[in-house]
Amino acid sequence: MPDISVTVAGIKFRNPLLLASGILDENGYTIKRILDEGAGGAVTKSIGTDERSGYFPPVVVPLDDGLLNAVGLPNPGIKEFGSEMKIALEAGKPVIGSVFASNSEDFLNLCSAMESYGAYAVELNLSCPHVKGFGSEVGSDPDLVEEIIHSLKSKIRIPVFAKLSPNVTDINQIAEAASECDAFVLINTVRGMSIDITARKPVLSNRVGGLSGRAVKPVGIRAVWDVFENFDKPIFGVGGIENAQDVVEYFMAGASAVQIGTAIHSQGRGVFRKIESELADFMEAEGFNSMVEMRGLAH
Amino acid sequence: MRHSEIIEIKAASRSSVTLFFEDDTDILPGQFLMIWAPGVGEIPISLSHTGKRKGITIKPYGKTSSFLCSLKKGDRIYFRGPYGRPFSVESGRRLIIGGGTGLASLYSLIDSESTVISSARTADELLFRNNFKCKRNIEVTDDGSAGIKGFPVDALRSINPDSHAVAYICGPEMMMYSVYNYLKDFNLELQFSLERMMKCGIGICDSCSIGGFQLCRDGPTFFKDEIPLLVEFGITRTTESGRRYSMK
Numbered sequence: 001m002p003d004i005s006v007t008v009a010g011i012k013f014r015n016p017l018l019l020a021s022g023i024l025d026e027n028g029y030t031i032k033r034i035l036d037e038g039a040g041g042a043v044t045k046s047i048g049t050d051e052r053s054g055y056f057p058p059v060v061v062p063l064d065d066g067l068l069n070a071v072g073l074p075n076p077g078i079k080e081f082g083s084e085m086k087i088a089l090e091a092g093k094p095v096i097g098s099v100f101a102s103n104s105e106d107f108l109n110l111c112s113a114m115e116s117y118g119a120y121a122v123e124l125n126l127s128c129p130h131v132k133g134f135g136s137e138v139g140s141d142p143d144l145v146e147e148i149i150h151s152l153k154s155k156i157r158i159p160v161f162a163k164l165s166p167n168v169t170d171i172n173q174i175a176e177a178a179s180e181c182d183a184f185v186l187i188n189t190v191r192g193m194s195i196d197i198t199a200r201k202p203v204l205s206n207r208v209g210g211l212s213g214r215a216v217k218p219v220g221i222r223a224v225w226d227v228f229e230n231f232d233k234p235i236f237g238v239g240g241i242e243n244a245q246d247v248v249e250y251f252m253a254g255a256s257a258v259q260i261g262t263a264i265h266s267q268g269r270g271v272f273r274k275i276e277s278e279l280a281d282f283m284e285a286e287g288f289n290s291m292v293e294m295r296g297l298a299h
Numbered sequence: 300m301r302h303s304e305i306i307e308i309k310a311a312s313r314s315s316v317t318l319f320f321e322d323d324t325d326i327l328p329g330q331f332l333m334i335w336a337p338g339v340g341e342i343p344i345s346l347s348h349t350g351k352r353k354g355i356t357i358k359p360y361g362k363t364s365s366f367l368c369s370l371k372k373g374d375r376i377y378f379r380g381p382y383g384r385p386f387s388v389e390s391g392r393r394l395i396i397g398g399g400t401g402l403a404s405l406y407s408l409i410d411s412e413s414t415v416i417s418s419a420r421t422a423d424e425l426l427f428r429n430n431f432k433c434k435r436n437i438e439v440t441d442d443g444s445a446g447i448k449g450f451p452v453d454a455l456r457s458i459n460p461d462s463h464a465v466a467y468i469c470g471p472e473m474m475m476y477s478v479y480n481y482l483k484d485f486n487l488e489l490q491f492s493l494e495r496m497m498k499c500g501i502g503i504c505d506s507c508s509i510g511g512f513q514l515c516r517d518g519p520t521f522f523k524d525e526i527p528l529l530v531e532f533g534i535t536r537t538t539e540s541g542r543r544y545s546m547k
Contacts, residue, residue: 033511
């Protein structure tokens, strides 16, 4: 039986399939259920210093090959999130705290709180494409990214992951600025828009949103490939993963683990168990004994 | 996003209206549509009238529902769906318990043998009053302006629940919580249609989750034996930011 566990930045995951940030990870009970139902780990919704309600619906547009969303970083604020972390951690699997802020001081406070709540690592949202002053607006400034990660690395004991945006000309430039991190997370959603032609208006209340799902997989594969070529660091591959073949493709591009979100829309929470069993079958058929054997194999 | 023209508008209570439109999609009792008012907002609404001629019954709460209530015959409504798990339609006598606009999602289940407990704050807020045929209708109001003064559970004390095969219940969560606690030890099957803050409608945003289940996808209908799994039911809920608060 092939071994599908992975160890990334010192954290052992029973399978390489993590719940991606932003999907079903605001309520502690939901995170716990997804972990109980097969995810190897989970990344929380991005949490900020203060409570935010997010955008008014419509916040999502279902498309044939993905989803366009602008939820607007709703979160209860870091102080309130400790109780959700406590519930989520009851599953006994790694929970990674995603955080967003606009400066290094706020990032430090958020990450310290996540560490005190028992998060196995923190994931910095440097890439949300649809909220002014946060996410990709921070993540497209190399000097700021470097300052944020440098200040965290001297003060935070748990691993720091940097989730980067594909909405840049050269992802390697931002990866270089973030290179003190313990792992890269690639990619966040691709900025996009959708207009209803009979209503003659954009559908999302925020007008602009982020595209995820099947349609963005080639963009994610390419980002992982590029960063793997240039940096000796673990990478979480994210974007359009729906089956074991997609997981293997990300691994062969250079991923050390993957995160899954939009596939829950098409396949439900059972997608983790389904891919887990497909993955073992694929490895057996192709003669792989461990996940790490497949990493970067296409290079 | 699909759209249809409003072909008729009827008052359903003093402040609620039913918008009728035609659409070929099969939509079952308990399922909902995400109704979009372009440039205003989007809200989930269960259908009060299923079949080719469909109806949604709306009370003006927020800006989107208020906008929808102001629409006129001939205006368009935009929607996506249907979403959610429908009620399981059982044979045998039905007990229908609707609180406020909750009766809308149960309306298509009422038949001539049903017992219907309809409740509202006041008499003129009772939905579809004198507008359905059933075996027995017990009205309940908070202020006593019609029927029993009190809550649906007070009406339940005047009937024998086990003379029914199934109860269908929809209304404010604390009302359903009290009905669940009263009826759970009787023999009849219970099916609840729950309501929580819903944003995406398709099981990804986590706004409407309850005990790890997504109300928009695993529900909104839940059976009696599923209720204990919804560990937040009647206990806590979350705001649109995800902040948890106690309902007690």
